[in-house]
Amino acid sequence: MGSFSKPFLETLAGKSSAIPPLWMMRQAGRYLPEYRELRAKSGSFLNLCYNPKQAAEVTLQPIRRFAFDAAVIFSDILVVPHALGLNLSFAEGEGPRLETITQTSELHRLSEKLNPEFTEPVYEAIRQVKKDLTSHHPRTALLGFVGAPWTLATYIVAGKGSADHGQAKLWAYADPEGFGQLIEKLVAALVMHLDGQIKAGAEAVQIFDSWGGELAPDQFNQWCLRPIQKVVEAIRRLHPHIPVICFPRAAGTKLLNFARHIPNVCIGLDTTEDRQYICAHIAEGCVLQGNLDPFALISGGKALDKAVDNILADLQGHPFIFNLGHGIRPETPITHVEQMIARVRMNR
């Protein structure tokens, strides 16, 4: 098991260490000049996602520069609805445009299988990254990911990002059976996509639920917690040794119930979560990941040092992966990323 020399996987297996493993959400992104250069050549964001060589290259860029402990495959959560048959495009500067499904009678338009035209490039990129990591970065682990069913449903129902996800919430209230069918189809598709990523070489997977935290508690249990639980259990059956990270952003007080019902995963904490509360109430037997404020990273200086130190102090002794609490923002100075990394990795 060469994997046991990888700090990221050791921590996910429950080992705590004085210097936590480190990566950043959106680490392959616009704050890097080498990313912006390749992105400009690719023609569009989706071209970049679906070009295995380019996707592998941007996945590896931050590893070469910063030696992060995890490489997260460059892709997008909307690859899954795309591969289920819904048209997808990204208008420059406007975010995604997705073909919508807004009622039960339209669910037949979702196929039962993932179209390999859209998933195979992801798996091929994973294979290429894995090969490069094995040769050149043997201590860096490879992380696959999907968006959670609720978050994908908000895009499928609205056709784009929306401020309050009112359309999805209203469908879920008015017709929980029909909306539940959409969620079940997504659960099945996500299991297939995670299975494909793991078979291609992903050594751990993260489930991003960007919008589940906004739900009222009963709706959260029904549309965020239980569907994620189903995905996790299915992946456990298929790949018992692959660790799973769940990131139920802004779950807040609902996190306690989430962690109780989905045990033995790593919980990703977003920027707003109170680590001292988390440690007192849910951290027992649970691996944690998070949660530097991306604005502290932009600010740099003493504020950044203090924010890093607070996190390290709060989570000392817990199996813990250092990360941001949200994706790194394009305007972040690279020197601040370097400062953060040095601070996390300094001798303690």
Next chain:
Amino acid sequence: MGSFSKPFLETLAGKSSAIPPLWMMRQAGRYLPEYRELRAKSGSFLNLCYNPKQAAEVTLQPIRRFAFDAAVIFSDILVVPHALGLNLSFAEGEGPRLETITQTSELHRLSEKLNPEFTEPVYEAIRQVKKDLTSHHPRTALLGFVGAPWTLATYIVAGKGSADHGQAKLWAYADPEGFGQLIEKLVAALVMHLDGQIKAGAEAVQIFDSWGGELAPDQFNQWCLRPIQKVVEAIRRLHPHIPVICFPRAAGTKLLNFARHIPNVCIGLDTTEDRQYICAHIAEGCVLQGNLDPFALISGGKALDKAVDNILADLQGHPFIFNLGHGIRPETPITHVEQMIARVRMNR
């Protein structure tokens, strides 16, 4: 003490009852045809805020229609920065536009006193509402309010609503001393404005922190919790018998610490808070208010009945005020408000 026949004030004093008192955030608002009619006549939102007769009228409209247990004075949280000397306007359909302060050197532009041109109309509206309630709705209490220092600061720094409040966050990280001076000036102004509202007849006050929950935990303590604590303590000294409701929206896991440090207030829960967690961990000795999902109210039918019943079941036996978890939305059918009220007030 005529006030002790008012269920809203009895609950705020710590008494629990089988049928909780009831009001709605934004109950004087666009879902009501009588509001839309008066609003159209007023010319602008600010005209309506600053016309005591009209502001009193729209405050009373939902009381006449629904006999709510609290009337919340029709006003806006940005009256305070306006009264401190910053120009304010509301462009139709675009939200507020406020003169900005973005650095310490500009703080001198905030006056030390509130300009009575903008606060007196609020106090006069309160006097008129109080008189009407006393004559016609003797069981309905009158609630004053302010926005919390952090929330006001986000508007003052950005000049308008902003998605992530990045400008305020960056100022707070880069120059905590200067930003702290802005917060201190707001604390002092809010105490003056609450004092004015209470002297005019407000029987309880609510502090709205719409955006504090988005802060990282250490920033939350510094810019949300401590400033609100100062406001509450000052109001307690001036008016020991006036109950205070704090609404730190989306505070999530940070709510535990908030409730510990600001005891003996009513905590307003937003839509996303897990009531069972709250009851298990912080409800002891604390009055609660909340938290029906405004989208359940739009949906109506069985979903609304179930959402109401869940709240009543979770909070049975606690001193508790029924409310929405966020303001009522303009598209909400009035029949659904009637359904909610009947469900809350039915014999139990």
